Amino acid sequence: MIATPDxxxxxxxxxxxPVLEVAPDLLGRIVVRETPDGPIALRLTExxxxxxxxxxxxxxxxxxxxxxxxxxxxxxxxxxxxTYGMWFCMNLVCGPEGRASGVLLRAGEITEGxxxxxxxxxxxxxxxxxxxxxxxxxxxxxxxxxxxxxDACATTDTPLRVLTGTPVPSGQVSxxxxxxxxxxxxxxPWRYWVTDDPTVSPYRAHAPRRSRS
Numbered sequence: 001m002i003a004t005p006d007x008x009x010x011x012x013x014x015x016x017x018p019v020l021e022v023a024p025d026l027l028g029r030i031v032v033r034e035t036p037d038g039p040i041a042l043r044l045t046e047x048x049x050x051x052x053x054x055x056x057x058x059x060x061x062x063x064x065x066x067x068x069x070x071x072x073x074x075x076x077x078x079x080x081x082x083t084y085g086m087w088f089c090m091n092l093v094c095g096p097e098g099r100a101s102g103v104l105l106r107a108g109e110i111t112e113g114x115x116x117x118x119x120x121x122x123x124x125x126x127x128x129x130x131x132x133x134x135x136x137x138x139x140x141x142x143x144x145x146x147x148x149x150x151d152a153c154a155t156t157d158t159p160l161r162v163l164t165g166t167p168v169p170s171g172q173v174s175x176x177x178x179x180x181x182x183x184x185x186x187x188x189p190w191r192y193w194v195t196d197d198p199t200v201s202p203y204r205a206h207a208p209r210r211s212r213s
Contacts, residue, residue: 005030005043005111006164012153015075015094019101022094023049024173024192026103030111030165033141034158040113040141042131043165044105046193046200048178050091052100057178057185060100071100076153078160080138080145087135088144092152092162106134106179106191109199117141133201168194182206 010029015022026047033040050058052071059068059081070079071093079091079102095101108131110117117130117140124130131137138144143160152162174195177186186206193200 005166008164009153009155010076010162010164012074012076015092015153016096017094019049019051019094019103020190022092023047023103023190024170024175025167026092026105026162027173027192027194028166028168030163031105031108031141031152031160032163033113033143033160035113035116035142037116038113040116041111042108042137042141043111044108045197046107046191048104048106048192049190050102050104051190052095052102055101055185055188056183057181057188058101060102064100068100070149071102072098073149074151076151076162078143078147078150078152080143080148082145083135088138089134090138090141090143090147104134105137107132107193107199107201108137109197110140128198132199176203177205179204180206 026044029044031042052058052060060071064072074097075094077093079093080088082088091102091104093102110130114127121130121140131140150160172195173192175189175192178191
């Protein structure tokens with residue numbers, strides 16, 4: 001018998017921990033996006049940790065900026081950034097306020113509202129691809145820069161929250177290098193995923209962008 005996922009919102013203290021504790025513990029948790037057409041729920045299957053000033057791969061490595069301001073704030077808030085001039089990616093801030101660490105939500109399984117997610121992800125060949133990658137995840141949920149700073153721990157009047165779900169046992173969690181991270185940050189095995197889950201995105205090492213000639 002499969003246990004019913006816990007629909008209780010994760011408390012702020014869940015996120016007020018070191019990022020390397022929070023990241024693998026997010027696997028199996030449920031992200032719920034409320035829309036005028038109904039909710040979309042996603043079970044997290046892949047994440048990456050970014051450890052602020054200790055991590056050359058982090059947006060906060062060189063300090064506070066207008067772009068990363070939310071990362072320095074209260075844990076449990078959403079940090080959204082725009083990348084490659086095309087896509088949004090969604091993170092959850094963790095650690096004590098002022099510490100600027102966060103977890104990138106890389107992939108997940110749509111468990112509710114798949115029909116709504118499909119309207120945003122028309123190129124997906126099947127439902128396993130709806131949120132298979134960080135940009136696809138944000139697109140499927142309809143998350144853009146307007147969600148930057150959203151309190152994911154709020155229990156009322158919020159368009160997005162994170163629920164307890166069903167945590168993944170440590171024996172079913174894999175880890176390895178983060179996707180597309182270069183330099184010193186490339187060596188950290190801070191990408192975590194549910195072993196053999198079909199919604200997990202493929203690993204890709206950093207590839208320098210070719211200049212146009």
